[in-house]
Amino acid sequence: MDTQLIKNKELVPNDWFWVVPDNSNEEVKKQAGKVVQFKLTGEDFPSDGTLHNVILPEAEKVIVPLRLYLLKTDEIKKKYKEYGIWIYSHDELDLFNHLKEDINSFPVVGVYVEKFADGRIYSLGNLIRRKLSYKNDLRALGDVFKDQLFYLARSGFDSFLIKEGYDAKKALLGLEDFSYSYQGTLNQMPLWSER
Amino acid sequence: MYKYDHYDRKIVNQRVDQYEDQLNRYFNKELTDEEFRPLRLQNGLYIQRHAPMLRVAIPYGLLSSNQLRTLADIADEFDRGYGHFSTRQNIQYNWPKLEDTPKILRKLADAEMHAIQTSGNCIRNITTDPYAGVTPDEIVDTRYIAEILRQWSTFHPEFALLPRKFKISISGSKYDRALVKTHDIGLELVKEQENLFVNVFVGGGLGRTPVIGQLLKENLPIEHLLSYCESIIRIYNLYGRRDNMYKARIKILVKALGVESFKKQVEDDWNDGKNSSNHLNDKEINRVKQFFTSPNYETVESIDLEGQFRDDHNFLHWIKRNTREHIKNGYRSVTISLKGKKQTAPGDIQASEMRVVADLADQYSFGEIRSTHEQNLVLADVKEKDLYDVYSVLCENNLGEANIGLITDIICCPGGDFCSLANAKSIPIAKNIDNLFDNYDFLFDIGTISLNISGCMNACGHHHVGNIGILGVDKDGSEWYQITLGGQQGVNASLGKVIGPSFSADEVPAVVKEILNVYVAQRDSEEELFIDCYNRIGLDPFKEAIYKN
Numbered sequence A: 001m002d003t004q005l006i007k008n009k010e011l012v013p014n015d016w017f018w019v020v021p022d023n024s025n026e027e028v029k030k031q032a033g034k035v036v037q038f039k040l041t042g043e044d045f046p047s048d049g050t051l052h053n054v055i056l057p058e059a060e061k062v063i064v065p066l067r068l069y070l071l072k073t074d075e076i077k078k079k080y081k082e083y084g085i086w087i088y089s090h091d092e093l094d095l096f097n098h099l100k101e102d103i104n105s106f107p108v109v110g111v112y113v114e115k116f117a118d119g120r121i122y123s124l125g126n127l128i129r130r131k132l133s134y135k136n137d138l139r140a141l142g143d144v145f146k147d148q149l150f151y152l153a154r155s156g157f158d159s160f161l162i163k164e165g166y167d168a169k170k171a172l173l174g175l176e177d178f179s180y181s182y183q184g185t186l187n188q189m190p191l192w193s194e195r
Numbered sequence B: 001m002y003k004y005d006h007y008d009r010k011i012v013n014q015r016v017d018q019y020e021d022q023l024n025r026y027f028n029k030e031l032t033d034e035e036f037r038p039l040r041l042q043n044g045l046y047i048q049r050h051a052p053m054l055r056v057a058i059p060y061g062l063l064s065s066n067q068l069r070t071l072a073d074i075a076d077e078f079d080r081g082y083g084h085f086s087t088r089q090n091i092q093y094n095w096p097k098l099e100d101t102p103k104i105l106r107k108l109a110d111a112e113m114h115a116i117q118t119s120g121n122c123i124r125n126i127t128t129d130p131y132a133g134v135t136p137d138e139i140v141d142t143r144y145i146a147e148i149l150r151q152w153s154t155f156h157p158e159f160a161l162l163p164r165k166f167k168i169s170i171s172g173s174k175y176d177r178a179l180v181k182t183h184d185i186g187l188e189l190v191k192e193q194e195n196l197f198v199n200v201f202v203g204g205g206l207g208r209t210p211v212i213g214q215l216l217k218e219n220l221p222i223e224h225l226l227s228y229c230e231s232i233i234r235i236y237n238l239y240g241r242r243d244n245m246y247k248a249r250i251k252i253l254v255k256a257l258g259v260e261s262f263k264k265q266v267e268d269d270w271n272d273g274k275n276s277s278n279h280l281n282d283k284e285i286n287r288v289k290q291f292f293t294s295p296n297y298e299t300v301e302s303i304d305l306e307g308q309f310r311d312d313h314n315f316l317h318w319i320k321r322n323t324r325e326h327i328k329n330g331y332r333s334v335t336i337s338l339k340g341k342k343q344t345a346p347g348d349i350q351a352s353e354m355r356v357v358a359d360l361a362d363q364y365s366f367g368e369i370r371s372t373h374e375q376n377l378v379l380a381d382v383k384e385k386d387l388y389d390v391y392s393v394l395c396e397n398n399l400g401e402a403n404i405g406l407i408t409d410i411i412c413c414p415g416g417d418f419c420s421l422a423n424a425k426s427i428p429i430a431k432n433i434d435n436l437f438d439n440y441d442f443l444f445d446i447g448t449i450s451l452n453i454s455g456c457m458n459a460c461g462h463h464h465v466g467n468i469g470i471l472g473v474d475k476d477g478s479e480w481y482q483i484t485l486g487g488q489q490g491v492n493a494s495l496g497k498v499i500g501p502s503f504s505a506d507e508v509p510a511v512v513k514e515i516l517n518v519y520v521a522q523r524d525s526e527e528e529l530f531i532d533c534y535n536r537i538g539l540d541p542f543k544e545a546i547y548k549n
């Protein structure tokens, strides 16, 4: 099957259109006077201008940036049968406070990592499950491949859109890297409860 | 000590499989350099000046004799016949081949060892007091808590890719030998009517911005230890800087937010995560604790070593410097110096010497060895009546140097000979200082003092907390050395002050000598230690003497 989406431990067809604003034309804000040595992740958000210019695609199901959803709520509601939202790994949880509806009204919530070495996605998974009590599909988007899946799954994610060009079948095996884990998570007791 | 059960074994073996697969994908170009880098680092693999460096974990510095033999075998089979003990109680190999690393890891796994999280931006090896369990000033034995922390931090799903590395240290004694105030999280165990509590320090560290850690939480009940650490590291993971590796440690975040505001964020998170599934219970604490019960000590009389060996000055010197008091009558702990004249670098040890130490441990110290952050080894439980035999074997094998805590017990990073980040070499500096002291009497006369050398401001040699600190600096492409005085570790941890303009490598030994001359001339008695004298008279007398020529 030609798909990059893993959900509930199997490859599944991806009928979600993932909307990514193109902010390549925006001026990059430099941190004044700082030598940026090891830039791991982008800290910039698309400007309102960029968001306004996003053309909503023809599709049945979309996942749009939460920032875009907040800006074009009515349009999105009207246009699509189903819609989910996603945030950047450098977004703050407070952004969800702007939503008028219950987060559980969204079938999919995504977190996007620009660079694999950005570990904020794991803690965001924990917060979205624990603080926001999100129950539906939590999806990892962006620079996602085999070596993060085991951790992501334990941080509350249940679907993973594997980066283009990376073997999704092999990535699936990443979920089985370990048979046991020492520490507990939100839905798993620590190993010591078995010992 | 802790013994693996089938769970531990499975986890460590699966880690080797996972790593081998990552390495193969890297060789097949399915992973880029940039992608493979954090993955190999999480397995202790650096690429340095000459070859990869592999760092193997020695959890809280505790080793069995068989594990030490395995380390010796690896040194012989895959390296150049030696290993290097680091300042975080681990061991490093400087010359392994990348393609051999899975084989090395399998060998380690067979001996219940690994290289998990020994580098990279994750929670590193938990360190503690090398005399835990045997030191008379102990309040709580830290080893079982350290093991609980080791397990909890191993492959913690949230904390594999933090902004920067994260180091946790734990102390349970009156005197802090674990440097808790210079760690990202420092834990101080205390006891009240048999109940355990933790004082949590945060944001300490050396490196380019040395900071003494601040008290974040007092008297945290032990059952909350893991969940509280989780909240600290979660806030750090989310808000620590990721754009500039030099500003990415937790100390920078704590400074930027202020400790109170940092604490508020931590506690907000923790308060509704208190019933985290990682809430410790007595059953688990006791399960791990039973691995660390006292060995079968014999009831033996204390011996008058001074009287019995009146004429053997060298042995008595060694007793004085390299052995220390033990909780059990008739026993002492022996510290084996890896800073002898024959060692190529501080902390280096030949495979053959590792085997000698392993045999000594089997014969005289219940088969256990500990490593110290001063880069020495410890036999924790030796009977006084066996000390002479132990000393004799050590001397026959070039391990009998009687210099623990003296100026030649130098802490030193690998520096320019091995490390690609270095500004300057550090090992030759250590050697040249060492050569000043061919006369034992002068060495003993100076007494307890610490000298630390780092080849650059990353401070792997902890120069900031050395009574004398030496730092390699780069001036127009040549190697220079900046000297600080007055650094100190322990409960009164403090950072050294720069004495003045830096020196060339040739000048350093003479400067150190001059510093010691000032001390000897100014101390109020032979009992006044260097650091106390410095604190009394300050920097100026030293400065004057050194720069007058």
Ligand code: HEM
Pocket (backbone or CB within 6 Å): B046, B048, B053, B085, B086, B087, B088, B092, B164, B182, B205, B206, B207, B208, B245, B249, B412, B413, B414, B418, B419, B420, B421, B458, B459, B460, B461
């Ligand atoms: C040769 C390869 C090595 C490299 C490339 C290397 C690199 C580094 C770097 C970049 C840092 C600074 C990190 C920071 O402050 O954020 C650091 C810190 C440190 N390194 Fe190394 N290191 C090497 C070898 C060693 C060795 C052999 C030891 C032990 C003897 C060691 C012990 C330490 C310690 C204890 C620190 C922490 C200082 C602190 O508290 O921040 N390193 N290392």
Ligand code: SF4
Pocket (backbone or CB within 6 Å): B413, B414, B415, B416, B419, B420, B421, B422, B423, B454, B455, B456, B457, B458, B459, B460, B461
């Ligand atoms: S202090 Fe600098 S020179 Fe020494 S090992 Fe660390 S990074 Fe290398």
